[in-house]
Amino acid sequence: MSEQGQNKDLELLTFRVADQEYSLDIMSVREIRGWTRTTPMPHAPDYMRGVINLRGTVLPVMDLARRLNLPSQETNERNVIIVVKLSGTLTGLLVDAVSDIVAITEDDLQPPPDISSDPQMSVVRSLTVIDDQMIRVLDLAAVVPVSSDEAA
Amino acid sequence: MSDQNDPMAEIRASFFIECEELMEALQDGLQELDDGSEEPETINVVFRAVHSIKGGAGAFGLEALVRFAHRYETVLDEVRNGSLQPDSEAMKLFFLAADHLSDLVRACRDETELDEATSDELLTRLDALLGEDGGSEEVEPEEFEVQGLSLALDLPDLDVDDTEANDSTLYTVRFKPEQELFATGNEPLMLLRNLCDLGEATVRCNFDDLPSLTDLAPETPYVEWIIELKTEAAEPEIRDIFEFVDGLCELEITGPQGEAAAPAPDAPAEEPPAPPEPAAEAADPAPAPEPPANVVPMGNKEPPAPETAKEPEAEKKPATPAAKSVVRVDLERIERLVNLVGELVINQAMLSQSLDEAGLSPHSDAMNGLEEFQRLTRDIQDSVMMIRAQPVKSLFQRMSRIVRESSAAVEKEVRLVTEGEATEVDKTVIERLADPLTHMIRNAVDHGLEATEKREELGKSRAGTVTLTAAHRSGRVIIEVADDGAGINRKRVQEIAANKGLISPDAQLSDSEIDNLLFLPGFSTAKQVSNLSGRGVGMDVVKTSIQSLGGRITINSEPGKGTTFSISLPLTLAVLDGMVVNVAEETLVLPLNVVVETLSLGPDDVQMLRPGNYVVRWRGGFVPLYDLGVMLGYRSHRKTDPGSIVLLIVLEDGSRAALVIDGIQDQRQVVIKGLDDSFYRAPGIAAATILGDGQIALILDPADVISGMGHIRGTDLMLSERKIANE
Numbered sequence: 001m002s003e004q005g006q007n008k009d010l011e012l013l014t015f016r017v018a019d020q021e022y023s024l025d026i027m028s029v030r031e032i033r034g035w036t037r038t039t040p041m042p043h044a045p046d047y048m049r050g051v052i053n054l055r056g057t058v059l060p061v062m063d064l065a066r067r068l069n070l071p072s073q074e075t076n077e078r079n080v081i082i083v084v085k086l087s088g089t090l091t092g093l094l095v096d097a098v099s100d101i102v103a104i105t106e107d108d109l110q111p112p113p114d115i116s117s118d119p120q121m122s123v124v125r126s127l128t129v130i131d132d133q134m135i136r137v138l139d140l141a142a143v144v145p146v147s148s149d150e151a152a
Numbered sequence: 153m154s155d156q157n158d159p160m161a162e163i164r165a166s167f168f169i170e171c172e173e174l175m176e177a178l179q180d181g182l183q184e185l186d187d188g189s190e191e192p193e194t195i196n197v198v199f200r201a202v203h204s205i206k207g208g209a210g211a212f213g214l215e216a217l218v219r220f221a222h223r224y225e226t227v228l229d230e231v232r233n234g235s236l237q238p239d240s241e242a243m244k245l246f247f248l249a250a251d252h253l254s255d256l257v258r259a260c261r262d263e264t265e266l267d268e269a270t271s272d273e274l275l276t277r278l279d280a281l282l283g284e285d286g287g288s289e290e291v292e293p294e295e296f297e298v299q300g301l302s303l304a305l306d307l308p309d310l311d312v313d314d315t316e317a318n319d320s321t322l323y324t325v326r327f328k329p330e331q332e333l334f335a336t337g338n339e340p341l342m343l344l345r346n347l348c349d350l351g352e353a354t355v356r357c358n359f360d361d362l363p364s365l366t367d368l369a370p371e372t373p374y375v376e377w378i379i380e381l382k383t384e385a386a387e388p389e390i391r392d393i394f395e396f397v398d399g400l401c402e403l404e405i406t407g408p409q410g411e412a413a414a415p416a417p418d419a420p421a422e423e424p425p426a427p428p429e430p431a432a433e434a435a436d437p438a439p440a441p442e443p444p445a446n447v448v449p450m451g452n453k454e455p456p457a458p459e460t461a462k463e464p465e466a467e468k469k470p471a472t473p474a475a476k477s478v479v480r481v482d483l484e485r486i487e488r489l490v491n492l493v494g495e496l497v498i499n500q501a502m503l504s505q506s507l508d509e510a511g512l513s514p515h516s517d518a519m520n521g522l523e524e525f526q527r528l529t530r531d532i533q534d535s536v537m538m539i540r541a542q543p544v545k546s547l548f549q550r551m552s553r554i555v556r557e558s559s560a561a562v563e564k565e566v567r568l569v570t571e572g573e574a575t576e577v578d579k580t581v582i583e584r585l586a587d588p589l590t591h592m593i594r595n596a597v598d599h600g601l602e603a604t605e606k607r608e609e610l611g612k613s614r615a616g617t618v619t620l621t622a623a624h625r626s627g628r629v630i631i632e633v634a635d636d637g638a639g640i641n642r643k644r645v646q647e648i649a650a651n652k653g654l655i656s657p658d659a660q661l662s663d664s665e666i667d668n669l670l671f672l673p674g675f676s677t678a679k680q681v682s683n684l685s686g687r688g689v690g691m692d693v694v695k696t697s698i699q700s701l702g703g704r705i706t707i708n709s710e711p712g713k714g715t716t717f718s719i720s721l722p723l724t725l726a727v728l729d730g731m732v733v734n735v736a737e738e739t740l741v742l743p744l745n746v747v748v749e750t751l752s753l754g755p756d757d758v759q760m761l762r763p764g765n766y767v768v769r770w771r772g773g774f775v776p777l778y779d780l781g782v783m784l785g786y787r788s789h790r791k792t793d794p795g796s797i798v799l800l801i802v803l804e805d806g807s808r809a810a811l812v813i814d815g816i817q818d819q820r821q822v823v824i825k826g827l828d829d830s831f832y833r834a835p836g837i838a839a840a841t842i843l844g845d846g847q848i849a850l851i852l853d854p855a856d857v858i859s860g861m862g863h864i865r866g867t868d869l870m871l872s873e874r875k876i877a878n879e
Contacts, residue, residue, distance in 0.1 A: 039848040040738065041832065042834050043785050051840060056842065058828065060832070089828060
């Protein structure tokens with residue numbers, strides 16, 4: 001996802017997680033689904049919400065707020081699951097609400113300040129400002145843990 | 153002409169598939185011979201397998217393969233006619249040659265480099281078996297090329313000698329292909345070549361009808377060939393060549409007296425009555441099977457073998473009545489069918505749920521129909537699963553080769569004993585088992601067995617034994633690799649694990665915990681890295697691949713007696729008979745085959761063994777009691793009130809356990825949906841399924857749940873910690 005050329009147009013899907021604005025490259029988004037009950041996985045890390053039925057396949061769903069160490073909100077009707085695809089694997093990301101789709105160019109992106117002590121920043125690829133609001137562009141590969149054999 | 157590549161490629165592909173079957177028959181036969189089979193059919197099967205490979209290879213011009221197969225076959229022929237009694241050394245050589253033959257076949261298939269050096273070495277050794285008369289056998293490749301193509305011709309060409317004198321006669325053949333000839337994938341060049349093989353031929357192409365380029369319709373054939381053929385063969389023989397293009401071309405054969413022969417279409421009528429006399433005329437250079445001793449008698453003389461299953465593989469003509477007819481189907485198509493059946497089962501569950509909710513009477517037509525529907529679905533499912541099931545035999549044969557090679561590499565004498573070869577397992581499982589099993593076999597030979605001298609010192613038999621067993625038990629497939637070696641050196645294992653920082657140096661571990669250290673990534677006990685095993689990929693890879701098949705692996709080792717690795721696998725990867733239960737608001741599925749009984753806890757049934765460990769009294773014995781809700785982390789307090797429902801389960805190792813649940817919903821078939829465990833693998837969970845209401849329910853692996861309380865979980869936790877460290 002990170003090898004875009006310069007000046008290339010980029011579309012971002014922006015969404016809210018724990019009252020903050022985040023975004024993802026829309027090319028990695030497969031679909032957006034309304035909230036359904038997840039089946040919890042035993043002994044899973046707390047950011048794993050469980051699995052849902054996505055038209056016959058089992059989709060793992062991750063609570064993005066918990067993954068980013070943000071205070072987790074109560075789930076409500078407006079919550080949505082963003083289905084993303086990363087190296088062939090589908091994953092669901094539970095977010096508070098989807099906000100918008102914005103078109104920007106790579107030039108509008110700026111690298112995040114180097115605050116390496118903040119673990120939350122390591123998943124933020126870049127920052128951009130839209131309507132005077134800072135929007136964090138997530139690095140999907142850092143958010144979704146890769147399988148062990150790929151990591152090895 | 154490049155259009156013709158495709159049909160050829162297909163034929164080639166099917167030849168190589170056939171080769172695999174032939175190799176299997178060959179391995180089998182050799183094994184039987186090695187086990188002292190006196191059955192004459194055994195050597196015949198062996199001989200025929202090599203012979204058929206040679207024949208096919210000739211047809212495709214794979215000369216290296218032909219050359220090797222031919223000399224191999226020559227030696228086997230000596231064994232067959234009794235002039236050579238193979239001793240154990242010779243048998244070893246036969247096995248080696250078979251292995252090499254299969255390498256050659258593979259190399260030809262993948263068009264990779266052929267190992268000519270090995271060919272030559274093995275051939276020299278094979279020839280040595282023959283003694284002095286062996287040298288006279290020379291290879292004439294072109295002979296076999298013809299042979300391969302002409303297997304189907306040996307009947308019609310036999311009456312030639314009666315009708316024609318031995319002198320050459322001059323025929324004029326006019327051959328004009330029609331459009332359908334090309335459309336059906338025939339190749340005039342092949343026909344012309346075959347024709348030329350009959351004798352001296354002058355081929356002339358007639359372009360007269362060829363229109364100018366502007367009028368030319370690319371798919372319409374315009375040319376015809378006129379062949380003047382000087383041959384000793386008779387006309388029917390010439391006609392035979394065109395047998396397969398009968399009606400697809402204009403064919404005129406003009407005999408020596410200048411009288412035109414009958415036009416092509418009705419020609420076949422005169423062929424069938426040909427008497428199957430042996431080709432006695434030695435002068436006949438026709439493409440009839442050249443070494444008559446090999447080909448012709450095989451189909452005619454020998455009675456059908458008792459093991460008829462191998463017969464059709466070895467002979468091109470499907471002769472034996474007991475032979476099974478087999479259809480080759482693309483695996484993808486079966487896969488699709490399996491998926492569809494899976495969807496059908498889910499759909500049926502949904503339908504049944506909505507009919508239930510509609511409040512229909514159980515005796516209504518709709519409900520009766522539903523029951524019927526359920527039965528049919530189940531039948532369909534079973535049949536589909538049977539399509540995919542295959543005996544593990546082919547896998548075991550590959551392993552016998554691994555044993556031969558690896559034992560030679562470490563210079564140990566090793567005997568491989570296989571049991572339960574007929575056990576049927578899902579094809580996908582078989583394929584994915586090959587790598588882990590190879591690794592385990594190598595381990596057993598390299599690490600498991602002692603060196604030969606050491607064995608003698610210990611008073612054991614010189615040759616070590618590796619036993620490979622497959623069996624069905626409790627609805628699972630159990631595959632065991634056992635050696636009769638020294639057993640696991642637990643002290644050293646623990647030392648190494650501590651040295652590598654895998655465990656803390658002062659850890660107190662039970663025997664089985666130590667054994668399980670072998671499955672940790674990066675663990676290798678071999679003092680020296682031999683070129684056989686110990687390349688850094690270890691048992692952890694084996695374990696991961698077994699787990700990805702929904703299986704698990706356990707070790708059982710006794711010092712001085714040997715080590716047994718048991719792999720337990722689900723029978724199929726697609727469907728499961730399950731018991732749907734409720735545990736703390738969640739719906740779970742247990743494999744039905746592990747459930748022996750359901751109990752309701754009485755007031756005095758539960759006893760505390762020690763704090764946190766409870767047992768339940770059952771038929772005069774005690775069974776450990778676990779609360780599923782607690783074990784899966786759904787609730788923190790155990791529930792053992794009287795009246796709780798308990799499932800009594802028995803695992804494939806025979807151990808029993810009692811699981812506390814909240815309620816039983818149903819018994820039904822569920823479709824197994826794989827869990828993407830790329831970033832989280834839940835202990836105790838084998839897979840998931842989709843229930844009638846569209847919700848996902850997890851399928852439990854009871855043995856894993858229970859062992860999750862013990863050591864396995866410990867290593868898994870270490871694994872997941874490492875994973876996190878990697879991120």
